[in-house]
Amino acid sequence: MADDHAASSLSNSSSATVPEATPSATRSVSGRSVVLGMFAFGILATSGMWLYWHLYLKPFYPLQQALADEFAKSYPRVEGGHHRRSPWTLRIVLQVPFKPIEGDAQVTKAANRVIELARAHHDLSRYEIVELYLLHPDPEHAATRVKVEFRVADL
Numbered sequence: 001m002a003d004d005h006a007a008s009s010l011s012n013s014s015s016a017t018v019p020e021a022t023p024s025a026t027r028s029v030s031g032r033s034v035v036l037g038m039f040a041f042g043i044l045a046t047s048g049m050w051l052y053w054h055l056y057l058k059p060f061y062p063l064q065q066a067l068a069d070e071f072a073k074s075y076p077r078v079e080g081g082h083h084r085r086s087p088w089t090l091r092i093v094l095q096v097p098f099k100p101i102e103g104d105a106q107v108t109k110a111a112n113r114v115i116e117l118a119r120a121h122h123d124l125s126r127y128e129i130v131e132l133y134l135l136h137p138d139p140e141h142a143a144t145r146v147k148v149e150f151r152v153a154d155l
Helices: 002-017 031-070 105-121
Strands: 077-081 089-095 129-136 144-151
Touching: 031 077, 031 089, 031 105, 089 105, 105 129, 105 144
Parallel strands: 089 129
Antiparallel strands: 077 089, 129 144
C-alpha cells in the first residue's frame, strides 16, 4: 500500500509541474486552401503569359515564322517598340551558321533578305529604324555578333 501511495503522489507531483498544453495562438491554413491558392496562382500566371504574348508578341509572329522558314535553325526573335525619347525600332535577332563579319557578302545577303521578308510580313511604316543582329554561337567562346541598322526612310 505504501508503494501505491508513493506512486500516486509521484504522479500527482509530476502533473503539477508540467503545465497543461494550451492551444497555439497562430492560425493554421487548411490544405484545401493551399491547393486552391496554388491552382489560382497557376491560372493567373498562365493568363498573364498568354495576355503578354497576345498583346506584345503576336503582331510579330508572321515575320518571325517567315524568318524561321527562310533561315533554318536561326531561332528568330522579333520585337518592336521604343524606349523613352528614342526612335521606334524593329529589332530582329537571328542565329547564323557562319561567323558574321561586318561588310561581308554573306552578311549583306542575309540582311537584304531579312529586309525583304520584313517588308512582306510586317508594316515597317510604324518604325524609324530596323536593327538586325546576326549571331554565331561558338561553343566555349563568346558569340560573334554583328549589328546591321537600316533607316526605314532609306528603304
